[in-house]
Amino acid sequence: MSTATEHGLTDGGYIKVAIILAIITALEVSTYYVDFGPFFMPSLMIMMVAKFIIVVSYFMHLKFDSKLFSFMFYAGLVLALGCYFAALATFQFFS
Amino acid sequence: MADTAVHEAHDAGHGAHVTSTGLSNNKLAMWLFLGSECLLFGGLISTYMLYRGRVANGPHPNQIYDIPFTSVSSFVLLMSSLTMVLAVSAAQRRNDQQTNLWLLVTALLGSTFVGGQVYEFTAFYREGLGFTTSLFSSSFYTLTGFHGVHVTVGVIMLLVTRSIIQKKRVTGDKAESVEIVGLYWHFVDVVWIIIFTLVYLIPA
Numbered sequence: 001m002s003t004a005t006e007h008g009l010t011d012g013g014y015i016k017v018a019i020i021l022a023i024i025t026a027l028e029v030s031t032y033y034v035d036f037g038p039f040f041m042p043s044l045m046i047m048m049v050a051k052f053i054i055v056v057s058y059f060m061h062l063k064f065d066s067k068l069f070s071f072m073f074y075a076g077l078v079l080a081l082g083c084y085f086a087a088l089a090t091f092q093f094f095s
Numbered sequence: 096m097a098d099t100a101v102h103e104a105h106d107a108g109h110g111a112h113v114t115s116t117g118l119s120n121n122k123l124a125m126w127l128f129l130g131s132e133c134l135l136f137g138g139l140i141s142t143y144m145l146y147r148g149r150v151a152n153g154p155h156p157n158q159i160y161d162i163p164f165t166s167v168s169s170f171v172l173l174m175s176s177l178t179m180v181l182a183v184s185a186a187q188r189r190n191d192q193q194t195n196l197w198l199l200v201t202a203l204l205g206s207t208f209v210g211g212q213v214y215e216f217t218a219f220y221r222e223g224l225g226f227t228t229s230l231f232s233s234s235f236y237t238l239t240g241f242h243g244v245h246v247t248v249g250v251i252m253l254l255v256t257r258s259i260i261q262k263k264r265v266t267g268d269k270a271e272s273v274e275i276v277g278l279y280w281h282f283v284d285v286v287w288i289i290i291f292t293l294v295y296l297i298p299a
Contacts, residue, residue: 011184018177025173029166032296041297048292052285059180060281061274066118069126076130080137091145 008061017058024051121267125275129282136286139238140293146230147294153228156235157298159219168211169291172246175204176284179277186273194273195257201280202253205246212243235294242290245283252276 009017028047036043057063062070088094114120147156182197216236224232256276259265265272 008180008184011181014177014180014184018174021173021176022170025166025170028292028296029162032162044292044296048288051288055176055281055285055288059176059284060278068116068118069122072123072126073130073133076127076133079130080133083134084137084141088141088144093145 008064009058014058017054021051021054119268119271121275122271122278125278129278132282136241139234139241140289143234143238143294146234149230151229153232154222154224156231159222159224160295161215161218162295164211164215165291165295168208169287171204171211172208172284172287175201175208176281178204179280183270183274183277186270189270191260195260198253198257198273202250202257205250205253205280209243209246209250212239238290238294242283242286245286249280249283252279
């Protein structure tokens with residue numbers, strides 16, 4: 001059974017996406033209680049980015065919508081990331 | 096030619112306008128606004144990251160954060176994104192009853208999140224973390240406070256949209272109106288996904 005429609009996913013498809021997001025959130029919270037050692041930071045970052053992309057792609061329909069909408073949003077995001085990474089580097093945040 | 100006429104008639108039926116891009120100007124404007132919001136929250140998050148260790152004589156972040164409580168709040172906000180997308184889906188099916196129901200549930204979940212944030216701020220204040228206690232406290236309250244204001248504005252938008260639909264006063268495409276409010280709501284959720292990880296889960 002297909003979970004995609006002209007406008008995005010079906011209601012069942014959205015519920016499946018929400019379950020995936022809930023599982024990732026549970027894994028994120030587990031890092032607070034379980035010692036992940038050197039994988040702590042990378043795993044949290046990967047899970048955060050995964051959740052971000054899933055919400056933006058499926059709930060906000062960027063995956064199904066015009067590329068111009070994606071450009072509008074990601075242009076702002078990339079500009080913000082570049083600007084603030086540079087600012088943080090200037091304040092020696094990463095050293 | 097005939098196809099164009101059919102499309103225009105279809106758009107007119109939805110109350111949409113023909114644009115030079117073929118896309119909705121309202122939706123384009125919302126995406127542009129959300130892109131600019133990335134810069135606002137980027138600045139607030141960066142400031143917090145810089146100052147989170149500057150606690151002066153006040154409490155340290157790890158001493159006051161209540162991770163189980165914030166995890167539940169995060170889950171509530173995440174689920175509100177699901178109910179929001181279900182509202183958009185119902186609006187696209189032109190099912191006003193379900194649209195109104197899911198908009199109300201989303202607003203209630205959003206209000207629960209804001210209530211949780213007010214409780215959290217009150218608890219932190221009682222533990223000695225005022226707005227001017229330290230650079231950490233100022234940047235923390237500014238970042239999470241700004242996010243809370245965004246959620247509150249989102250709740251108001253949801254309730255107003257629901258009221259307009261109930262009174263049958265939507266002038267344009269109803270599904271698009273709900274979708275645009277939904278975009279704002281999901282963005283607020285996306286910002287919290289980042290705040291939850293960078294502010295709460297990564298120790299200072």
